[in-house]
Amino acid sequence: MTLPTFQDVQRAASVLQGIAHHTPIHTSHQLNGWSHASVFLKCENFERVGAFKFRGAYNAVTHVKSDKPVVALSSGNHAQGVALACQLLGKEAHLVMPEPVNPVKRAAVQGYGGAVHTPANIQEAELFAQELLRSVQGEWIEAFNNPFVIAGQGTAALELLAQVEGLDVIMGPIGGGGLLSGTCLAAHGINPEIQVFACEPAGALDAKYSVQENRIVPQENPQTIAEGLRTSVGTLTLPILRDHLSGFFVVEEHEILEAMRFIYERMKLLIEPASAVAVAPLLRNEPELQYKRVGVIISGGNVDLSHYFEGFLGQVI
């Protein structure tokens, strides 16, 4: 497959026009004060399915041949994105969600009309998905290593750059690199001077090594609360990241939690831990961010709130 380009991001933006939400920018005097920067949060937690993943999934599904069902493997936001995209486009969707499956996410996918398959674990899931793909004669949509997915994810940064003038830096969390590679294409298509930084948990530090060594360093036994960031980069995302990124910020688990709490308590935004990974460098005053205009892609808001609401139940009479 050839690498996607800035023009592909622009095309994806046309495809998503009026379909994806044009998500708002949120700012905070307190966040600016703490970080010594001007910070603009691009709130993809308010995107359809609660995450930027809808953008890439929808764009990719529009390129699937008309009579083909779609098959995807994901236990998280990509599954929801593909299911909703297929519902909107009148296509059959098969989502392979390896156990343990979050019941809320499973219900959401089913609510969008997707058929859910739940193999016992991730190893079985890959075999199962290949088998399923053959039996339904479907088309496969990979969560990040797909040019249309990458181009779709880039539309968040494209919107951000139209909403906020004069950004010096854009950053976001990195897992497989779909969001970040799309962001690189969008940012440098608009202005090659913008610095793009990837933010990665210390407990899942494969993307940084992959870029340094220019090969896919596999993610082994990742340990982070930022679920979505536990994957390795891909053959399409790696070369884009290598050519465009200004660098990485590596954050510890306690920093993720502190950033998440800051955003909840001060800004009243419900975000998932992966999004907090991209806020944490600001709160520790990274020198490369100070006195800059910094855009941050808040990737999503899909978190399990059961524990929180159980706490409230105790107070109800």
Add this chain to the structure above:
Amino acid sequence: MTLPTFQDVQRAASVLQGIAHHTPIHTSHQLNGWSHASVFLKCENFERVGAFKFRGAYNAVTHVKSDKPVVALSSGNHAQGVALACQLLGKEAHLVMPEPVNPVKRAAVQGYGGAVHTPANIQEAELFAQELLRSVQGEWIEAFNNPFVIAGQGTAALELLAQVEGLDVIMGPIGGGGLLSGTCLAAHGINPEIQVFACEPAGALDAKYSVQENRIVPQENPQTIAEGLRTSVGTLTLPILRDHLSGFFVVEEHEILEAMRFIYERMKLLIEPASAVAVAPLLRNEPELQYKRVGVIISGGNVDLSHYFEGFLGQVI
């Protein structure tokens, strides 16, 4: 004191121009689907200090004589609103916050430069506040029974009506009635046909009885998770409510929690229980709301998240 008017709300809007945040409207396909209505949430959780209370507090503080310190009694959002307003206007602020004081709210008030006084309980707090008022020769700003406070709170609805055309209904939670009486003035100043409904927890049902009986029925032993709604209405708010309200929706505690969870999980908005009180009638399909264009004032987002983040701590390595 004379009752505030629509013109007072308009004047307050000029005073708050460029000072209060012009908060966004959020909508949801799912909320519309469930409620069979078109629902527009006016997100005052994104207001300064995380609640609409900043509007009334700021407007009232601008009317305090220049050399006078301000004294207010509140353990919640009004204390933060007054403290920030005084900081912005260069005035001395004394906040009487009866024990038990939430340490996060206390720190927030102190962060805005307010002097915090913590009497042992609410009875002592009232005496203490009167004493303090005399000793510092200050001016008293009541949390809702003050014409400038009421006019300030009305600016949220004024903005909402400029943001969304053709609303049939506006509703919000009721405690002392400051928000709702200001909302009545704003709504009927723009269009006397708009129906304004007050939403009240069954466990703190004094405002409904007060309006029915046209006298202040005191709040006794309120039992609700919606902290801010445990107060009685006042001599200024009651006559406005009586003359303008179309009615009350009374909601149970489990409905408050369900509405809160819906807004968190589906809309990724962090709101306080009081705000969920005004969403709950939509989720139970109140006949008076179906097939209408309904504006809801989301009052604020100040909730205690300690329990939630403690749950996460267990996952951090």
